[in-house]
Amino acid sequence: xxxxxxxxxxxxxxxxxxxxxxxxxxxxxxxxxxxxxxxxxxxxxxxxxxxxxxxxxxxxxxxxxxxxxxxxxxxxxxxxxxxxxxxxxxxxxxxxxxxxxxxxxxxxxxxxxxxxxxxxxxxxxxxxxxxxxxxxxxxxxxxxxxxxxxxxxxxxxxxxxxxxxxxxxxxxxxxxxxxxxxxxxxxxxxxxxxxx
Numbered sequence: 001x002x003x004x005x006x007x008x009x010x011x012x013x014x015x016x017x018x019x020x021x022x023x024x025x026x027x028x029x030x031x032x033x034x035x036x037x038x039x040x041x042x043x044x045x046x047x048x049x050x051x052x053x054x055x056x057x058x059x060x061x062x063x064x065x066x067x068x069x070x071x072x073x074x075x076x077x078x079x080x081x082x083x084x085x086x087x088x089x090x091x092x093x094x095x096x097x098x099x100x101x102x103x104x105x106x107x108x109x110x111x112x113x114x115x116x117x118x119x120x121x122x123x124x125x126x127x128x129x130x131x132x133x134x135x136x137x138x139x140x141x142x143x144x145x146x147x148x149x150x151x152x153x154x155x156x157x158x159x160x161x162x163x164x165x166x167x168x169x170x171x172x173x174x175x176x177x178x179x180x181x182x183x184x185x186x187x188x189x190x191x192x193x194x195x196x
Contacts, residue, residue: 057194059093062106064189072192080192083107094195104133106191112136138182
């Protein structure tokens with residue numbers, strides 16, 4: 001196939017592309033559902049839907065992406081911006097709809113859905129007091145650990161009731177364990193928010 005393409009003059013390829021573009025444009029103007037070119041069916045509506053897929057999301061939508069901020073801007077303009085806590089223009093639709101002058105800062109954050117009338121064991125315990133964009137600090141669920149060190153018979157210390165049978169002391173700690181934070185397994189991506 002590559003050898004065949006090398007033998008075809010560039011001008012003929014350019015003419016074919018121009019003709020194809022004219023045919024697709026004509027079909028779109030006429031409202032045709034599809035075009036049949038040499039047995040190949042092309043659906044202009046489907047092409048249009050695919051190219052505008054990212055622009056059909058409502059303002060305020062947050063997405064995760066592999067694209068860097070520069071790549072996002074190059075491919076989708078200024079509709080999507082990094083959710084980094086920046087101030088937002090009052091001319092942006094995001095401000096008009098939400099009244100917010102600041103973007104949420106999602107860098108390094110997990111997103112947690114608001115309760116929205118959820119009332120079972122899975123809801124956010126602080127959810128009734130939270131609003132959209134609200135930050136929640138990390139926390140361990142309340143629990144305890146007991147440590148018992150056995151006493152040795154014949155030593156000077158006694159148990160809780162003075163009997164050597166209960167010669168235990170409840171002191172000491174487990175020592176420091178773990179890393180820099182409490183977290184679940186995760187993959188790093190960029191969070192973007194639609195502002196226009």
